[in-house]
Amino acid sequence: GLVARLREEARALREKVEVVDDAPPTTDDSVRSAIRTDAPVPEPPFWGVQEIPVDLDEVFHHLDTHVLFKLHWGGRGVKGAEWERLIREDFGPRLRRMWRDQDYLRPRAVLGYFPCNADGNEVVVFDPEDPERELHRLVFPRQPRHDRICLADYFRPLTEDPNSAQERDVVALQAVTVGPRVTGVCEQLEADGEFAEQLFTHGIGVQAAEGIAEWLHARVRTELGIEAGRGRRYSWGYPACPDQSEHVKVFDLLDAQRIGLSLSGGYAVEPEQSTVAIVAHHPQATYFGMKSGFVPEDGAPDALVIEAPRADELPPDSEPAEAGEPEPAPVPSAG
Template identity: 40%
Template sequence: RAGKATNRRRVLGQATSAAIGPVDKDAVRARRHRLAEGVPVPTPPFWGPKLIDHVPLKTLVTYLNERMLYQLQWGYRKDGKSFEEFKEWAKKELRPVLDRILRIAAKEEILRPTAVYGYWKAAADGNDVILFEEDGTTEAARFSLPRQAKEDGECIADFLRDVTDPERDVIGLQVVTMGQHCAEVAREWFAENRYQDYLYLHGLSVEMTEAMAEYVHARIRAELGYGAEDSRDKEKLLQQSYRGSRYSFGYPACPNLKDQEQLLKLLDAGRIGIEMSDEDQLHPEQSTSAIVLHHPRAKYFSV
């Protein structure tokens, strides 16, 4: 889910030279045709980018991973408790804290979730993912991705139809942010010696960014017509129990953070205040971008 460390799943690192070496296009094309069998291309409700300028915090809480918030962001450990015991303890001791910070954030408009997402025609050429304008022939962007250095190794590009296929596939793009104001308020709280609330707010802003990414991804799945395949169990849903996947640049499967520049340009992300730093990180810090694939076999993998 890519900004600075907002995506806990990211394992930064470069692909091996073997993984980005010469591509046997015929073998890759055959693999792609196999994967495409029986997987129709969904029809999006629109082409290009669309703005989401306001989502109520209470809506996003539905997608909030409280376990990651309490344990990873806030630093509360199980201390010998079973997972179920920790959940019950957190419900009594930590959920009231979460509710309090959320009330403050809503009242003072500290967290300002916004997003831009959209759909492009797409195809794959070797290890490259190509995005097209609505005509399906004018190239709008191209992402060169690594492939696992083994026989029949995986590459994100294989989950899209081949560029030689007469039918274009569809790809989703998204970028979300909690805005810059939450970082400014957190710094103010720190300067006022409100250290505990500073930690609570900072951790919550990180996880609410992830929740916003989940919310937008769920919207994409619904609009493409396969949202009904989502797990009804929140824990499972937050562990990718749904069709397809979203990949943030910086994952081993798409390690080039600089590719976000093309993504942000297509989405016109500047209108929600998102820009790239010289280190290829997103600003504001609590922001994350991703490409979204609909193929049922598209899941996380390492290169």
């Protein structure tokens, strides 16, 4: 009866073995991942920081229309012929018209190449004019389990042998924005009750910022002489580098205020449609979280570059991953 069942459930609860999480904290650096430490170091075209003029015609081809149309413009759930019709008759022409006619995207970008090395869970950033002088240490968490990946592992480690020459690696840091005007336009559209137009405009602003970041990352790959799918771009606030307070150091390194960026009290980048990122050129760089992701083989292509539809392609009718989800990690090989 009921009493017997309750007694059995209580007994099972008492006897249940408590699983103790004995994983080390994400700050632990006693065990490093198996990521190669001998990846070739490319030569950047310049050292230090430069503002990069943004060509919106070029950026257009880096827009991720899959995310724009599905997540921002309300295309979620539309499939098959209806999806193709929506793109052909509405979203496609609308995007091209809005991109051509807008006057609210004021793009700016800044890019920096710095000598660096890894030291445990930190990327030590050195002064390009005096490579022995530390400027900042960017701190990243390490997977407690899995393959123990930390973003710092993608850069050459500091040598512990005083008799061997220290080879510096190179790290690219970038910051981009479409400026504050698009936010003001969206606020005015909302105040006027133009909710659909506000939705479309906000989506354009968000994806324009992402498109500029991807356009600049593509430029970094070209300038470093590495193939299109190699390396990764990581932004703070996502699983591999969740601590947005690190933005303070990156802002200092890039002098990000020069392009109109600032930080909120919670270290979020402002204006809203702006991104800051670190670029790792390493051939084994992959997206990962503290509970997901494994070390891939060399040359694992960047799915965001290889697979993502751009503005001049028909995006698939599948639903895109929500922001912050790492790309599917390869299953580690046995043995």
